[in-house]
Amino acid sequence: MTTAPVIELRRFTTLDAARGDLIDVYAEVRAPLLHLPNYNVTTFGERLDRHGVEPGFVAVLAYADGHPVGYAYGNRIEHGDRYWQRTTPEPPSRFTENPALAIKEIGVRPSWRKTGTARRIHDALLLSSDEPYVTLMVNKAAGDGKVHALYRSWGYEDIGDSQPSPASPLLTVMARASQ
Template sequence: MTTAPAIELRTHTTLNTVRGDLLDVYADVRAPLLHLPNYAITAFGERLDRHAAEPGFTAVLAYADGQPVGYAYANTIEHGDRYWQRTTPTPAEKYTERSAVALKEIGVRPAWRKTGTARRIHDTLLATRNEPHVTLMVNPAAGNGKVHALYTSWGYEDIGRSQPSPASPTLTVMIRPT
């Protein structure tokens, strides 16, 4: 598949109606890593529930023929948020002085990769936001560096590192204007 013409993008501000779809897509997206504690479906479900309860939660899901094929979700982070506290070096004040949107997860089923679906989901999610910056964390080794390179091509730049939990690898923190 080289294009994604037949997807429907749905935006949600609560988790209750799409939690199952998010878990299903996550399991497919992260299948090779599910044996690792940080990537286990239960660990993802706990993070998802916590993030959904935080301010500004928004999720965008892509559907093809009624089946979920990709997702992204984000929430608002404020000055002093634990997200910024775990980032080293300390991010520049221009990024943290106002609220920002933290893209917590984005994933597309393997059959839908390289179709533009991830970018369409990403852009649809950001279209709902009014924060001046969007930040995300990426495993620099993911896809042999291809995921980091993709985010760079979308305009993100590295600003630091973070290890959100003891089970998590050290991640690269990236940011760009919304």
């Protein structure tokens, strides 16, 4: 039996202390895509700054030997939020009638993938939330469909599609109960 690698999970509710580590990990995670406008580091930094001041911002970063190896962050969204307005078809009301946690990004350095780190970060993020549902968006082509399949194995279901910005690919909106 293999054991999970030793990581320290740190929770942040403001962006200040986490921003540099988030960008550092993001740059490695998205390295093959950084030439695309929606994925370049500057665009991510702008998006991160916007998300960092939205209500209920929370981030969880995983550290190994003091170095960041993965992250997830999100914020609370309310009924009528632009997140839901951009989702087609209109999502089932059980997901939208109460606040939900919208996970905006999950990333794990390539050398830490397939270690359970992403799931541990994800679950720690959900533990810090009291919203009844959690939602995220995924590019179905990511990892040749493996990322979408991973989220389905974590209990997420497809509820629609969204294109958050003109430079963004069409993403699949997924949701599940948060606990």
